Amino acid sequence: MKKKVSITDVAKETGLSVTTVSQILNGKGARFSEASRKRVLAAKESLGYEPDLFARGLVGKRGNSIGVVIPDMMNPFFASFVVSVEKVAIPRGLFPQIFSINGFHENVDYFIRQFLGGTQRGLILAAPEASQEIVQKVSRQLNLPMVFTDQATTLMTGDSIRIDERHAGFLVADHLLQLGHRRIALVLPKRLTINLQDRFAGYQEAFAKHGVTFDPGMVFPSSFDPEGGRQAVARIVKTDATAIIAINDDVASGVYRGLYEQHKRIPEDYAVVGFDDVTQARFMTPGLTTLAQPIDQLGQQAVELLVAQMSGEPNTRNTIELPVKLVKRGSTRPI
């Protein structure tokens, strides 16, 4: 059983005191003789010393990792989001630790205990389904810097960064409407989170603008994965729909599949549009028209807000709103 070498071992080895070793290794204030410095470094190397993170964390330096909570890493949107966070956090010396719920509620409990346990220096919450619970429990006991990229709840502490969901929804529906589509199927989850409610309102707005009345019969509930989209299609083809709006690109890929199975062509028989503009959207055949979320900016701003909070800035409860745009590809065309 290998024993972990501790700082005292290094001290003994070098004949210096623990303090000195610690100081040198942390590059702290007092300058030490070149000789000591070299000895310490050498010993660290030869002994293979690495500081115990628990001990160090206990003292006060709580480490440099920030938690990034996402609902599901199978969804490319969130995977990209994490990467975009890393892109700006890492250069700042902050290491994102991924907390993906993946459908396990035990995970949420566990995450909360971790956060409450002080393992993270800040939190980026991008998981509508859990944000609320996390915020409530965590912010009650700790004032951990937090940033949200969803609007799971309106009354939360911390900064939040969002897109204009309503406008986004409007753009999507308006695009289809402008192309002449009137019977538009909506593939949505059964329960609409706050942001989805906004988006939904955006659809309505577009309908109204074009003078078409919204038909609740055109709403097709679906899970948040391709299979949901695929199954929805089976019902959609029985209607007179000519266009399909999927809640996100992942679901849209299922819609593609469903349509394929029903021997329908895109965009000849059905126009389809997604949401998010994940990498895959560009690779689908035909390319998916979709509403592009500014993923990189989302990640970047989230980190920046977090850093601001960490450096003591008062919790201003900022809400930053990022612009969105519709990316037109081959999956839509005039009716």
Next chain:
Amino acid sequence: MKKKVSITDVAKETGLSVTTVSQILNGKGARFSEASRKRVLAAKESLGYEPDLFARGLVGKRGNSIGVVIPDMMNPFFASFVVSVEKVAIPRGLFPQIFSINGFHENVDYFIRQFLGGTQRGLILAAPEASQEIVQKVSRQLNLPMVFTDQATTLMTGDSIRIDERHAGFLVADHLLQLGHRRIALVLPKRLTINLQDRFAGYQEAFAKHGVTFDPGMVFPSSFDPEGGRQAVARIVKTDATAIIAINDDVASGVYRGLYEQHKRIPEDYAVVGFDDVTQARFMTPGLTTLAQPIDQLGQQAVELLVAQMSGEPNTRNTIELPVKLVKRGSTRPI
């Protein structure tokens, strides 16, 4: 600035000693009066106490999280793998902590420091590009239980679990050959990791069996993402290939796209086969013929081997080999 409430606060509140509180909260040996127990629980609740993980970790209970290192969470194969690990780890009270490299080498250094710092109770390494480095540095100083799901290097400590890459490669190529294809393009990364070398040997074996000589000119280097596949196609269409083998499903999706852009049909003009059988493979149009990795089993066995090691079983250096099978879908058909 909210102050974190510590166990002493709870002790004061209840008038009991810190020890007692700790014992009760941890459900330890000695039985305590129902009264005390209640008081402690109540105080914990009202004060909102949650143990400091650093302090607890320092004492000896190093927490219950296991590290899962993957190269890239954008690749659905690894995302699924993580989920499959969670499925069996969580019920055992072990929480997988995801460490995804995502192309940031800083991450690897950071991860190593975490592991060396004792934050994890065990490691599941599924990142060929980093496993070697991690093992070397970590196992030199700590004997952390480790399990590999790749064969990045032959001489590593710890258990490993793999698929028969050679046979897998054979199945893929043999399938195409049996369908009558003779000119088969291979879309592979430039540098072949050990497992890919085996897979490659499997291709050769199949070629040999069917008496076709391997043409190095049919190898098209690609990155590990859809874009790589897409670009490879541009070159492939200039040859007389009739079939394409992609290194994985993700790349295959790029191949689909590339073919689409070149106005080629699948499987009429080109048969294509992938590797992994990620969820998406089923949703592509046409469905992708691919070699199914037993993802769930990989995850499950990895956890089981890890648990065995953690419970003190001698490091047996087991190597478990899992069966693979070819899943035929619409992307391949007789020439």
Next chain:
DNA sequence: CGCGATCCTGTAAGCGCTGTCAATTAAAAG
């Protein structure tokens, strides 16, 4: 040769928690 300034290093005090073990008290037994 003395005195402050300049360097370098060690002593000691915890951080919050758990485990060991002794101490206290209450209940049971003699």
Next chain:
DNA sequence: CTTTTAATTGACAGCGCTTACAGGATCGCG
């Protein structure tokens, strides 16, 4: 009413590390 035995609880040490703060050299300069 004293002695056992069991039921509860608390004192204390210490995990490995950092961080004041104090102490000892060394050096320059009057």
